[in-house]
């Protein structure tokens with residue numbers, strides 16, 4: 094059995110709606126993530142996936158509950174203090190819409206190197222150009238594009254800039270929030286292939302947030318199913334697809350178009 098990398102205990106997130114009312118976006122979510130796993134987080138739009146992902150990445154504070162990462166409690170480290178912690182560099186997030194998340198005034202190389210500037214050691218800062226070049230290459234971004242601004246890049250290239258930024262400090266965990274949803278199907282497959290290769294090469298653990306159950310079925314080890322902020326079902330991917338317990342999960346699966354039509358190899362090798 095591999096070690097637990099992250100544990101979430103009864104996470105709750107309330108957003109204030111005014112007049113004392115709140116929207117409970119995440120409701121008592123608990124799960125464990127093992128080192129090396131690909132955990133798929135699925136559920137319909139508005140079910141709380143992105144909110145949970147942002148809480149786990151420490152981009153948003155939870156209202157209640159605890160998060161343990163690599164045996165340390167993150168609950169007591171929030172906001173500015175967490176930003177300077179070693180754990181901050183070990184958990185990185187890849188975003189849904191890189192055009193919205195990448196600084197439009199920075200060149201790709203500057204964006205990729207930004208985590209080094211903020212969180213890197215003196216040695217990493219000195220080696221920044223080489224580390225940026227390596228992360229770009231691993232992410233499939235041609236070196237010639239490091240001088241480009243985000244708007245000068247294609248959607249696929251922007252996704253690769255965001256991935257390179259996320260891996261430049263060699264994190265342990267990547268939280269990927271619909272990283273390919275802005276791309277067309279063939280580009281999606283290429284980017285997922287790159288992610289699988291990176292995971293194998295850099296020993297990464299993934300939490301993959303997606304609407305795309307077809308993709309999750311192909312790549313995830315375990316799946317969490319969310320509905321209205323609650324975790325309604327969790328288990329090994331095969332079990333979730335073959336013998337779903339909840340009616341909601343059965344509905345999600347029934348809505349999948351053309352199950353199994355795409356070919357993505359978890360090891361990162363190009364399918365033959």
Ligand SMILES: Nc1ncnc2c1ncn2[C@@H]1O[C@H](COP(=O)(O)OP(=O)(O)OP(=O)(O)O)[C@@H](O)[C@H]1O
Nearest residue numbers: 108116118136137138139140141142143144145304
């Ligand atoms: N900053 C916020 N303030 C108020 N409500 C919010 C905020 N962020 C999210 N919500 C609400 O929380 C609920 C969960 O949203 P969330 O984005 O986490 O769902 P999701 O499952 O990721 O959806 P999608 O797949 O469409 O991205 C929604 O009702 C949403 O409107």
